[in-house]
Amino acid sequence: MRDLTLLHPEGTISMRICHIALQGCLRLANVSYGITADTGGHIKYLLELVRASAADPDVTHIDIVTRGFENEKLGEAYAPDAGEVSGKLRLVRLQDGEAAYLPKEQLWQQHEALCDAFLAFLGSCGELPDLIHAHYADGGILARAAKERFGIPYIFTGHSLGAVKRQASQGVGDEEIERRIAIEERVLEAADAVIASSRDEAEAQYSHYEGIDSGRIRVIPPGCVLDRFEDATPSDTVRGELQRFLSEPEKPILLAIARPVRKKNLMALLEAYAGNARLRKQANLVIVAGCRGLLGDLEQECREVIEELIAAIDRHDLYGRVAYPKSHAPGDIPAYYALARETGGVFVNPALNEPFGLTLLEAAASGLPVVATDSGGPNDIIERCGNGLLVCPTDRAGIAAACLDILSDEDKWTRYSKAGSTAVREYDWQAHCDIYHRLIREITFPQIAPSAHNRLLVCDIDNTLLGDRAALREFLSWQQDHRQNVVLGIATGRSFHSAQAILAAENVPTPDVIISSVGSCVHWYDRDRRRFVEDAAWSNSLLRNWDPDAVADLAVALGLEPQGFLEQKPGKASFFVGKADVNTLAEDLRRNGFAGETVISHGRYVDLLARGSGKGAAVKYVAQILGLEPNQVVVAGDSGNDIAMLRACQHPIIVGNASDGIRDHPALAHAYTARATHAAGILEGVQHFRKAGLW
Known part of the structure; x- marks a missing residue:
């Protein structure tokens, strides 16, 4: 690890990065996508990432290491000695003793030879990379070998996971899948950080693995090149194609774009x-x-899906109302989105699970509202962009109702359409690399921990710390000046990974502690190991008297409606108010035997927590661990789920944009109510307590 003296005056640090991507036919330019089954999206992701990464002046060199092979059909460009160089980028092809091209299913046979070749390559380099980024588990095996030999830290991106494939097969994995999962476990065990594209990947998909803990997973959405969708217009080709199918083509279009797989x-x-x-x-x-050409030429699953769709159209007599074009050119896809927008339509992604959701961003950039599955990445996209509705993919009536909801409400359609511009800003490669490079610096550079902390400041995220970027910059400047003696904590209703992702996106430095899921989870940042560590003692203490099934049954009986899978955590069950009486809900729960904590926010969200948890209890616990007295703690919040924290603290701040009537709450008469909003309100409150000599 490099010395502190290598820091630039501006606080930056030069970086040499090495990527490992062994699958498919990789080139720096003119990639023949689809030439093999493994030459697909991960290569596009990698090349767009390294090009954006190379644009950062602090990145001095990027190696991309792949596997070399010889194949007459594929051409001579992939031979082990056929490296490529373009500016800061260098593509290196390893020779592993096997000349033939190998699909991903066979790469495990070459792990030992590939490791030897990679270690020899590193040994021949004049300067070792500062960090290795491994793609897929086979690349991770090489990265782990380099870490063990040279001490180089590595980041891992799984792209797709064996455990998810096994789950899709009703939990039954064949020998190949089980081998792949075992390799992934070995890679995850030693990775310094794991990059996930969505909360679903971080919190659901990686939960199947024992080798990774939550604190090492970082959610960094991939960048997307969306320019061609922003300016797209309907084409005569697309109009003509749909007129072959539709009796009234001027009607709003419900558009779906996806491979025909189950x-x-x-x-x-x-x-x-x-x-x-x-x-x-x-x-x-x-x-x-x-x-497609002839149906018989398709892969079996694709053929079966198309045949089932056509049979259903016939069975329901949907001729003239449903279009299913046989083929399209790449340039037709933006035109389909544009035509659906022009007709006042909706884009629909009903996938059983969507790991990220690129089509939702394409639709958003096109100004087209979306209805999307609540399983996977769409949760993050719609939360951040506010461009549509989430639905359970198995609830067909719910899918139809969501589509009608948008189609029938002109104001809502317009709001969702305009919100698509957010996608263009939030999901570009520059934004991705800003977060990605901060993570690399965090891993490769020593962290400065508070050396003489004697105060703790804990802030809610949404509409408290965040919401006014100018105020946030002022707050972060103050925090930088006081980082040696003020521990910065976060207390939020968001999950840990959601909190971490939004803080990173807003350029908030890594806090010292994150209290997430309304106080049911605590993560400490370990600056020596440069990762978050979950506080198991806190989590375990909450589960002693927690019966999730009984809580769910009671909540549903009272008319509450469950929120999505990702919102349910150990010691926390989350619901929408639904048909329950929000004014008597807490008392109704107590009368029916619920002994935990009830948190109601914005008149719509209900969190039921294990007894003894909540933000207030979690803040007290954190202060005790830090050895701080109650008068050394300040907290700041804005809504109903902050009440317990504000009530429990001697020095609470209510920011000027508070909601849920908390400024008039009788238990918060001791709080300082700021005139300024968001982060400026936090600073105003801090200055009040400091001037009064209370903090």
Whole structure:
């Protein structure tokens, strides 16, 4: 690890990065996507990442290491000695003793030889990389070998995981999947950080692995090149194609674009449309499901899905209302989005699970509202962009109702359409690399911990710390000046990974502690190991009297509606108010035997927590661990889920934009109510307590 003296005056540090990507036919330019089954999206992701990364002046050199091979059909460009150089980028092809091209399923046979070749390459370098970024588990095996030999830290991106594939097969894995999972476990065990593209990947997919703890997973959404969708217009080609199918092509279009495979759940969308007479009358359905010639030429699963869709169209007599074009050119896809927008339509992604959700961002950039599965990355996209609605992918009536909700409300359609511009700003490669490079610096550079902390400041995130970027910059400047003696904590209703992701996106330095999921989870940042560590003692203490099934049964009986899977945590069950009486809910729960904590926010969200938890209890616990007295703690919040924290603290701050009537709450008469909003309100409150000699 490099010395502190290598820091630039501006606080930056030069970086040499090495990527390992062994699968497929990788080139620096003119990649023949689809030339093999393994030459696909991960290569596009890698090349866009390294090009954006190289644009940072602090990145001095990037190596991309892949596997060399010889194959007459694929060409001579992939031979072990056929390296490539372009500016800061260098592509290196390893020789592993096997000349033939190998698909990903066979790469495990070459691990030992590939490790030897990679270590020899590193040994021949004049300067070792500061960090290795491994793609897929086979690349991770090489990265782990380099860490063990040279002490080089590594980041891992899984792209797709064996455990998820096993789960899709009803939990049954064949020998190949089990081998892949074992390799992934070995890679995860030693990784310094794991990059996930979404909360679902971080909190659901990686939960199947024993080798990774939550504190090492970072959610960094990939960048997307969306320019061609922003300025797209409907084309005569696309109009003409749809006129072949539709009797009234001027109607709003429900648009789906996906490969015809079962996990994309296109049949559920068709059945949802067929089963709702009002939706059939109001809109057309257009399914763009890849390109095909004869059905018999398709892979078996794709052929079966197309045949089932056509049979369902016939069974429900949907002719003239449903279009399913056979083929399209790449340039037609933006035109489909644009035409759906022009007709006042909606884009629908009903996948059983969508790891990220690129099509949602394409639709957003096109100004087209979306209805999307609540399983996977769409949770993050719609939360951040506010451009549509989430639905359970198995609830066909719910899919239809969500589509109608948007189609029938002009103001909502317009709001969701305009919100798409957020996607263009938030999901570009520059934003990704800003976070990515901060993570690399964090891993490769010594961290400065508070050396004489005697105060603790804990802030809520949404509408408290965040919400006014100018005020946030002022707050962060103050925090930088006081980082040696003030411990910065976060207390939020968000999950740990959601909190971490939004803080990183807003350029907030890594806090010392994150209290997440309304106080049911505590993570400490370990600056020596440069990672977050979950406080197991806190979590375990909450589960002693927690019966999630009984809590769920009681909540549903009172009319509450469960929130999504990702919102349910050990010691926390989250609901929408639904049909419950929000004014008597807490008392109704107590009368029916619920002994835990009830938190109601914004008149809509309900969190039921294990007894003894909540933000207030968690802040007290953190202060005790730090050895601080109650008068050394200041907290700041804005809404109903902050009440317990504000009430429990001697020095609470209510920011000027507070909601849920907390400024008039009788238990918060001791709070300082700021005139300024958001982060400026926090600073105003801090200055008040300091001038009064109370903190």
